[in-house]
Amino acid sequence: MAGPVSGQRAVMRRRQNAFRWAVVTVALLFFGAPLFGMLEFTTRDASGHRTAATWSQLADLGTISQRYPDLSAGLVASLWLAVLTVVMMLVLLVPTMTWVRLRLPGLSRTVEFLCLLPLTVPAIVLVVGLTPVYAWVTYLLNGSAVWLCFAYVVLVLPYAYRALDAGLRAIDVRTLSEAARSLGAGWGTVMARVILPNLRTAVLSAAFLTVALTLGEFTIANLFSRTNLQVAMYLLGKSDAQISVAVGLAALLFAIAILFAMSFVGGQRDTVSPLSRLRRHRQEPT
Amino acid sequence: MTTAPTTYAPTTSGGQRGVAVELTGLRRSYGPVRALDDLTLRLAPGELVALLGPSGCGKTTALRCLAGLEDPDGGRIEVDGKDLTRVPTNRRDLGMVFQAYSLFPHMTARQNVEFGLQLRRQPGERRRARAAAMLDLVGLSSQADRFAHQLSGGQQQRVALARALAIEPQVLLLDEPLSALDAKVRVQLRDEIRRIQLEVGTTTLFVTHDQEEALAVADRVGVMRSGRLEQIAAPQELYSRPVNDFVADFVGVTNRLPGHAHGHAAAVMDADVPLLSGSATSGAVTVLVRPEHLAVRPDAAGGAEVLSVSFLGAHARVVAQVTGGPKVFVQVPSRAVADFSPGQRVTVTPVGEPALAVAREEA
Amino acid sequence: MVPFFAYVTVFLLIPALVVVIGAFVSGGRPTLGNIRALGQPAVTSALWHSVVLSAVTAVVGAVLGAVLAYAVSTASPRGVLKRFLTSLCGVLAQFGGVTLAFAFLATFGATGFLTRALATVGVQSGGGLWLYEWDKGLMLVYLYFQVPLMLIVFLPAVEGLRPQWREATETLGGSTALYWRRVGGPILLPSFIGALLLLFTNAFSAYATAAALVSQGSPLLPLQIGGTFTSEVILGRENVGKAMALAMVVVVALVMTAYAVLDRRASRWLVR
Incomplete structure (x- = not known):
């Protein structure tokens, strides 16, 4: 018998691997260069030597808030904004979407349309339209940056809607709630003990998207002249660029790390085999 | 046994255009797992052989090696006396039906069936006639202009069968073609596959994990375990005279x-x-x-x-x-x-x- | 139910009405003057620049992103490479604005490390001033979020290609090239065009990056709109801003509608 057959498939696979590594390497160089540029810039001193001064300063939160009060104020404002936006988004969307599925399926197109509408409204346009509304917000509340959360909820509406919709699609809300009600649960219990626990992953990813968008938002805050993290970084960038760039890089790396970690946690849906899905969805008319 | 296997007339006489297939000493490992361990299998011209076994027994690997979709580590594949071991899939002259989802979604049923004929540069007129005849053979003439997503699972598999047979392949390969279907359609379509196979007389390898299906359609059934053929025999013999307890347990x-x-x-x-x-x-x-x-x-x-x-x-x-x-x-x-x-x-x-x-x- | 609709009315529908009505009102009186003002050279050239910038970065980003998506799709599905690249791109796709501008200044700016590295090998890149121009630097900067966005949007489509289609093509006698021409390519085309349109609107709507990078003039439509806020208010300029905003919404809405149509077709083909 002849030796091992070096087959067509092996050749094909080798070619595919080479192609993949070539493309990925080029992509990583392109994606990596500006990030490296930031790192290089923040570890440079006036005479061009390497120094970790900027980063050690960044690690020392006490001095930061003393020396760069605007930056820490912006950070605090952005964190508040993230929390408020997530809470408002969930309070507005989860009950509405669940209720529409359970009792008012006729409204589902309307809700979907409204939630996806902001996709066609660029942030800059939203600023134009929100100007009179925010005049009232300032009059009724005050001019604090945290009230930007009203605009941010609109901004994240499409993304949060999609994440939650995917979660609701994966479970049979109607059967679950009917089962719970038949066992004697009230609507409150149904929401808190049955629907929400099953939506955990969807709620988590909607919240993550919201936080990411909120922390990165610049347009609205800048044009309404309110200081959030991005605006503070922008303003500081004009006087002390290094610390500003360092904060930006740190935030970016943090976001990548979080998303990377989350990719190992989620994704139980993939374990549903394609076969069982096929059986469920294709009814034979015979 | 809950269903008595349907009996068919012996078929070796029916295969005017069937060719012999020979797999000799096929070996294939995935890391430490031996998917094929010196597998030797002969199919007579026009014969339908079913490979039966639990998942991971190597039956699909055997079929994919024959199709050229998988490289054997060693051994020899011959069809009609010609060595195909190193021939790429697209020059092997095969018809293959997959488990599911194999129809091209951007083409209608008719276009799917015509595709292989187009690749063979058949003139339009003959191509259309052939496609129509094949769709007729699988009973789907009325659905010819539908897309895959407009067809039921069973109908999709019929079109896939018509597409595979349209090119008049030397060998027909069926890779668990029924396992994604509902029980009733499964029985109906398996009988139909057998009818069509007898009609066209193409040598056929049928891979399945469903013993009832294998016994019902095949001339001979090969039971596989860990890359080896435990027994290959006509259905009745396999059932009444199993050679070991694995075969006896697996069949019936x-x-x-x-x-x-x-x-x-x-x-x-x-x-x-x-x-x-x-x-x-x-x-x-x-x-x-x-x-x-x-x-x-x-x-x-x-x-x-x-x-x-x-x-x-x-x-x-x-x-x-x-x-x-x-x-x-x-x-x-x-x-x-x-x-x-x-x-x-x-x-x-x-x-x-x-x-x-x-x-x-x-x- | 009620809070949702009340909220959407106040913070989405009223602003929309403000823009639409404001575009046709000046000094409390209905007028077409704002719309006519869109014909001013500054506005038309800004619109033109925005369209060109968005179109070029959408096409280039879509092609590069599609190649990257295909390369990633051939990696093992639960492997670290794929997880890492999708997470990286997930962040970079949303990574606009200030940090992005900083990153490119630190790389290609006057003292950026690549500018210096190139200078040592004798290549002068003009002190990094090209970075601030909308048809040079800004295009490169926009690609930095367009390519990742393409990966995120297009990867599911590439992964929706079933191996059976390729194998069926092969058993029917087709080569790899033929597979891409007759099967893989046509199946992916609607998803590709749809993703390209999404990239277009993404670049077209972007304000923050350009605002952080371009400090002189307002070469892009979003910057023009932003300008109506920050500059000394010339009488009636505010409502011209609303007319420009309306024009922008019209463009984005048209493109998004086309996207929705294509996406529906693609999802029918690639049953997930």
């Missing part, structure tokens, strides 16, 4: 009864059972007895107690616990259902059909 339902072998027979439950060749001939053995080869009768002093009785249409099944022994399944005529009820004492005895005995490891 089997009772494992303790007995004592003495020569060409074994004493089982106070009766003598003739043993098939290949059986252990002495000492403590486990005798593999089919449910229809046991008899059960009410007997207040009997050595077994009825656990349950189930009516299955054409016949019925009594499950009984032998005191101090195994649980046994007995097939009885359906009118006998009324004679038994749970808790009743009965006597179970073999009727004396030949059975396989394997040496029993005493605890």
